[in-house]
Amino acid sequence: MIEKLTTSLYLELVKRCEGKLLLRKEIPLDEDLFHAFLGQNIFTPISSIIKTPFIKICRRCGNRKKSQFSNMYDFNKKRLIAYCRNCIQMGRVIETEPLYRWNGEPACWQKHESACTWEGQLTDAQTKASETIRDAILQQESALLVWAVCGSGKTEMLFAGIEGALRQGMRICLATPRVDVVRELLPRIQEAFSTIPIQALYGGSEEKRGSSQIIIASTHQLLRFEHAFDVVIIDELDAFPYHADTSLAFATERALKTSGTMIYLTATPRRKERRKLQWNQLKHVFVPTRYHGYPLPVPQMCMCFSLHKQLQEGTVPRAFIRWLCQRENKQRQLLIFLPTISLTEKVASQIYTILFNHKIIKDASEITSVHASDPERERKISQFRNKRLLVLVTTTILERGVTFPSVDVAIIDAGHSVFDEAALVQIAGRAGRSAEDPDGEVVFFHDGKTNAMVRAIRFIKRMNRLGGYTR
Amino acid sequence: MTCLLCEKNILPEVTWRTALYPEAKVICDACNELLVAIDGPRCTRCSRSSTKGNCLDCIHWEKTPSKDSLARNYSVYPYNNFMQEIITKWKYQGDYELGNVFKKTFRIHFKRMIKTTSKAYVAVPIPLSEERQEERGFNQAAMLAEFLPIPKANYLERIGSEKQAKKSKEERMKSANPFRLKKSLNKPVILVDDIYTTGMTLRHAARVLLEQGCPNVISFTLIRS
Structure with missing residues (x-):
C-alpha cells in the first residue's frame, strides 16, 4: 500500500x-x-x-x-x-x-552553502551580537537572550546565525506573538534568503502546510509542533499574549529539539528575564545603540488637569492642542496612542477639527483611527506607511514590531494601566527610526505620573547612557 | 466562574436576591451587553426588524404559487459581527459549551412567543446530515431544542450533505428538498434552528411535515440574519 x-x-x-x-x-x-x-x-x-x-x-x-x-x-x-x-x-x-x-524516518533537510543574499553592512555593535548568535547556534547552546533597543536592527543581526544554521542543514523557526510582526518579517527574511523556501504560518494564513526549512510563525501555530526545530527564535518575547499565556511558552519549548538552541529577542525584557540575567542563569548579548548611531528619543511628560473628564466629554486637553500646533518638524507623521478602542474614534474626529482649523491638514482622508478588531486594519497601516495618511490614532496594537520612518508620538492618558513600562518604552521606540530623521518627539500626556512612566523614561535614559551618548 | 466568551473572571454580585436564589452566570456583563436581542417593531412573519408589518421577503413568499408552508418565524437575536464570531466558534470549530450562552434568553423569548400561540406544540430540531453530525459531534439545533420546556421529537432526517452557508440566495431557492420524515406527526410543530437566513431550509422541513399530515408549522430560531 x-x-x-x-x-x-x-x-x-x-x-x-x-x-x-x-x-x-x-x-x-x-x-x-x-x-x-x-x-x-x-x-x-x-x-x-x-x-x-x-x-x-x-x-x-x-x-x-x-x-x-x-x-x-x-x-x-x-x-x-x-x-x-x-x-x-x-x-x-x-x-x-x-x-x-x-514515527517514520526523519526528514532530511538540505545543506545550503552561503544562503544569505543580504548585502547590507552591520554596525560594530550589531556585528558583535550577530557573531554571538551564530556561535550559540553552531555550538548548540541551549538559550541566548538578545537584548537590543528598539530600532537597533534585530532582524539583520539574525542573518549570520540563520546562514550558519542552514549550512549545517538545520531547521529554523522564527516565532513571534504578533501576527502583524509575522506579516512584516516574511518579505524581509525572504529577501535576505531568496533561494530558500520560506513559509509563514498564522491564523488565517493561506499557507498551512508548515513543511519548509525556515518557518515564520505566530507562537500559537507552534502548538502543533513537537521537537521539530534545531533553532527557535522568538521575536518580541515580552509581547502580549506570550508573557501572559503559559501554553505559548510551553509550545515554543516543545517545538525545539532537545539539542536545539532557543534565541529570545527583546527590547524590553520583563522582570523575570532581567532577574535571570542578573543571576547569570541565561546567556545574553546586549545592544544599546540604534543602527543609525543616534540616541533614543527621550519622552517628555506633560501634565493635563481634568484629563479624564475631558476625554469622557470627547474633547482633548489644551496642552495636547498646544503641542499639536507647535511641533518642531511638521513634516513628520503623527502617531497618537489611546488606551481604549472606544476613545480612538471619538478623539480622531476631535483632532481632525483642530488640525483643520489650524490648516495643518486639508482633508478628512488624512486622518484615521485603527484598533485590533478593525476589519481594515492592514490597509490603514500600509496607507500610513506609504505616507498617504498624516495622522493615525491607535490603541496599543501598534506599540511594537512596526516601522514608520519619521513620526512624532503622543500618548494621551499615559497613566492608564494598559500602558505598562514595556509598552511605553516600545511606543517611544517608534520615533526616530530612520537614518534621515533620527529624532522624533515623544510626549506622555497624563493626569498624574505613574511608576510605569517614570520607569520607562529611566529605562530609555539608561539605554542612552549605556550606548555612550550621555554620562 | 470564567466568562465563556471573553475568558475573564466573573465576580458574582452578592445581594439578598442572589444569596437566596443563586444564579450561575456563564458570561460576563460586558459580553452580555453586546448580545442584544431583536427589539422594536419587527416583521410579524419572519421577525426581521421592520416597521412595515411585513417585510419584502415575506410578501414575496406569500405570492409563491404553492401555499407558504411556514406559518411564522420568531427569532431572538439579529445577526452581527459579534454573533458571527460566536456562531463560528460554536458551530464550525465545535465548541459545544458555547451553546449555553443562549440558554436563558432563548427560554425567556420562547415563553414570550408561546403566549401568543397556543400550547401543545412539539419541538422538532432541524437535523444535520449523518456525515456532518459525525464531523461536528453535535447538532446545534438539537442543543437549542433541548433548552425548550416542551416535548421534543427528532423525526426529521437529512439526505445528502450540502452546506447552505456557502450558497447564494438563488441557489438556495432552487435546491431540492433534503428532508425526510421518519414518522408522521399529527400535532402542531415548532421547528428549531440556529439561523433563519432566507427561510428556505425551514420551509423545506415544514413542507415535509405538512404533507405527512401535520396541522400547523411555525419556527423558532436563534438568529434572524
Whole structure:
C-alpha cells in the first residue's frame, strides 16, 4: 500500500508530518493509506487528553485549567466526552480522537552553502551580537537572550546565525506573538534568503502546510509542533499574549529539539528575564545603540488637569492642542496612542477639527483611527506607511514590531494601566527610526505620573547612557 | 466562574436576591451587553426588524404559487459581527459549551412567543446530515431544542450533505428538498434552528411535515440574519 506512493510524495509527507502532533483531519491521506501507515507504526497514536483523578491535561496545548475544558455528549458512545477549549481554534482536540505523531524516518533537510543574499553592512555593535548568535547556534547552546533597543536592527543581526544554521542543514523557526510582526518579517527574511523556501504560518494564513526549512510563525501555530526545530527564535518575547499565556511558552519549548538552541529577542525584557540575567542563569548579548548611531528619543511628560473628564466629554486637553500646533518638524507623521478602542474614534474626529482649523491638514482622508478588531486594519497601516495618511490614532496594537520612518508620538492618558513600562518604552521606540530623521518627539500626556512612566523614561535614559551618548 | 466568551473572571454580585436564589452566570456583563436581542417593531412573519408589518421577503413568499408552508418565524437575536464570531466558534470549530450562552434568553423569548400561540406544540430540531453530525459531534439545533420546556421529537432526517452557508440566495431557492420524515406527526410543530437566513431550509422541513399530515408549522430560531 505504502509502496504505491511515489518518492517525491512520500518526502513531502515526511516534511509535513515530522515533528508535529496532528489531528486525523490534518493528515493529508485517505482512509486506506492512513491505516496502512498506522499498521506499519509510521504514525503513532497518542491519547489527546490525559485524565488524572483531579485534572485533565491537553496533550497539544498543555492546558490544565478546569474552565478551559468542557464536555459534550457523544450519541454513539452514550457518555460525556471531554474536549479542550483552549486550543479549539486550531481544530478541536477531543478525548476520543488521538493525536498522531510521525514515527517514520526523519526528514532530511538540505545543506545550503552561503544562503544569505543580504548585502547590507552591520554596525560594530550589531556585528558583535550577530557573531554571538551564530556561535550559540553552531555550538548548540541551549538559550541566548538578545537584548537590543528598539530600532537597533534585530532582524539583520539574525542573518549570520540563520546562514550558519542552514549550512549545517538545520531547521529554523522564527516565532513571534504578533501576527502583524509575522506579516512584516516574511518579505524581509525572504529577501535576505531568496533561494530558500520560506513559509509563514498564522491564523488565517493561506499557507498551512508548515513543511519548509525556515518557518515564520505566530507562537500559537507552534502548538502543533513537537521537537521539530534545531533553532527557535522568538521575536518580541515580552509581547502580549506570550508573557501572559503559559501554553505559548510551553509550545515554543516543545517545538525545539532537545539539542536545539532557543534565541529570545527583546527590547524590553520583563522582570523575570532581567532577574535571570542578573543571576547569570541565561546567556545574553546586549545592544544599546540604534543602527543609525543616534540616541533614543527621550519622552517628555506633560501634565493635563481634568484629563479624564475631558476625554469622557470627547474633547482633548489644551496642552495636547498646544503641542499639536507647535511641533518642531511638521513634516513628520503623527502617531497618537489611546488606551481604549472606544476613545480612538471619538478623539480622531476631535483632532481632525483642530488640525483643520489650524490648516495643518486639508482633508478628512488624512486622518484615521485603527484598533485590533478593525476589519481594515492592514490597509490603514500600509496607507500610513506609504505616507498617504498624516495622522493615525491607535490603541496599543501598534506599540511594537512596526516601522514608520519619521513620526512624532503622543500618548494621551499615559497613566492608564494598559500602558505598562514595556509598552511605553516600545511606543517611544517608534520615533526616530530612520537614518534621515533620527529624532522624533515623544510626549506622555497624563493626569498624574505613574511608576510605569517614570520607569520607562529611566529605562530609555539608561539605554542612552549605556550606548555612550550621555554620562 | 470564567466568562465563556471573553475568558475573564466573573465576580458574582452578592445581594439578598442572589444569596437566596443563586444564579450561575456563564458570561460576563460586558459580553452580555453586546448580545442584544431583536427589539422594536419587527416583521410579524419572519421577525426581521421592520416597521412595515411585513417585510419584502415575506410578501414575496406569500405570492409563491404553492401555499407558504411556514406559518411564522420568531427569532431572538439579529445577526452581527459579534454573533458571527460566536456562531463560528460554536458551530464550525465545535465548541459545544458555547451553546449555553443562549440558554436563558432563548427560554425567556420562547415563553414570550408561546403566549401568543397556543400550547401543545412539539419541538422538532432541524437535523444535520449523518456525515456532518459525525464531523461536528453535535447538532446545534438539537442543543437549542433541548433548552425548550416542551416535548421534543427528532423525526426529521437529512439526505445528502450540502452546506447552505456557502450558497447564494438563488441557489438556495432552487435546491431540492433534503428532508425526510421518519414518522408522521399529527400535532402542531415548532421547528428549531440556529439561523433563519432566507427561510428556505425551514420551509423545506415544514413542507415535509405538512404533507405527512401535520396541522400547523411555525419556527423558532436563534438568529434572524
